[in-house]
Amino acid sequence: MLRRSFLQLGLAGLAAPALIGRTAAIAAETTETKFTVTYFDIPAIKGSRDVTDAGDGTLWVCGQRNGTLGRFDPRSGQLKVVELGQGAAPHGVIRGPDGAAWVTEGGQNAIARVDDKTHKVELFKLPEGRARANLNTGVFDKSGILWFTGQNGVIGRFDPNTRKMEVWDAPRGPGAYGITLTPSGEVWYASLAGNHIASIDTGTAQVTVVEPPTPGQGARRVWSDSKNRVWVSEWNSGNVSAYDTLSKSWKTWKLPGDKPRAYSVYVDDADKVWLTDFSANAIVHFDPVTEAFNSFPSDKAGANVRQMDGRSGEAWGGESGNDRLVRIQTVKQA
Template sequence: MATPTANSAPVGITAGPDGALWFTENSANAVGRVTTTGTFTEYAVPTTGAGPADIVAGPDGALWFTESNAGNIGRITTGGTVTEYAVPTSGAYPWGITVGSDGALWFAEPGANQIGRITTGGTVTEYAVPTAGAYPLSITAGPDGNLWFTEVLSGSIGQITTGGTITEYAVPSLLSLPIGITAGPDGNLWFTDAGAAQIGQVTTAGVFTGYDLTDAVFPFPWGITAGPDGALWFAENAGNDIGRITTSGTISELAIPTSGASPLEITTGSDGNLWFTENSASQIGQVVP
């Protein structure tokens, strides 16, 4: 389904509290909404060139999103009212965002090498990642009450408590580039490893298992989410596939009809289907599991 604005470059996507899917339009500088029947609405982000990236349903009934270029955290109600909060550190380039067990929003700052926390009232706290130049990108709430995030350039998975204590675990795979991360139904964390062309699993104790993708082309897996069927679903940005992996490691892949779509993020919708962004095609895709 094509977005109303051409060349919108959608990135993040999440299920909203209203039953619709909400997504960011990085190039169109907007937040989009699409119903499960395919009706679109777009809302402009007030700051010009903000570069909206990731998005999540907040604990307050609104959607929260990162503005990578502007260095803001945005909040949008289901009625389309946008509020923006500045991240204190210049050049933070906020990207991934999730809801923590403490009821706050937690986000990754790859540009500043920090993890940020913002309350629903707009108060921001930042925590430095111990490894310099780690480039934290994606973040998710873990089954242990902590937040877990990917460190793209250090090849590690990080854990941060709601009190701000960070632990880092090195991914054992050679050439590891961890990108997306999500909590799995098995009590572990699952992540995409673009460098190793794998889907990785890490326990809350830091024990890793890697599962190889078998695409003939370099797949560069990006976003990953827990599906309604007890499996993990992921987007292969360069492979142009949507993949599925069971918690025991069995992988299957589905080709996206539009060639060169460059899928990025994926989520489960209120209809029980998987919804994903097609960044280069400026489309929203749906997979029926």
């Protein structure tokens, strides 16, 4: 892979140190496509974990190790740091229908809403008896209800209009991890410890477990494509799998390299699949049509990209081990 690097000073942040530098690498996948990789240092966000598009060109990123939520503008290098509260340890962040950032806040055992204009933080605590749920990830259904997972064996939903919070035991105990919404409106989640994926009936909260074809695979995260296929990153097996919710059939592929460990999965608007491989310290691109993989190793050890998200032409991840963000842009050649 051809690589080049450059250093560019950024503008001052709004409330904390902002972009320090960035390094770019270019890799040609085919004669029609190339990828540009850019790194953004955000040292004020410790343990830069889950990321999501904020809808205005900026991104939200969780600082799991210092209880913060960052709003980063890659165009200017500006970084706004929002303190989430004493003992905060945010895991997941998504953009809600109201434009706000919604955070699964494991440290305070709460769902946090951060207003996209004022950055005011509201906390919605889990019910009594649901302490230490180890909140993981959330998704909004088509009715505007937030569904979320907790690794200590819970699934739940929160209605932002009525402020009603409901939490249930996940089948088979601990493990509920990544969660996604399909185009048809189904909510699916993965159970890492339970080695399965499951659908949630958004009306009754009834859970239906679906077994992946590889035993003990360690289904970690899930993401739906435009065809109602649920893509699964398998931590133990090193596979990426796709479950077609319409035909109820599976396809499975092994990530390249020696003993891959697939952590995150994200499907972009072109139905291309992005994964992270902890063994290779890399982001991996997979084309389901050609079944070709392309790997983008980090230029720093211990990147630990635990989740990815993106927008048209861009895939983003947080290098939680290096306190920085990584962006991979897909450029179609003329």
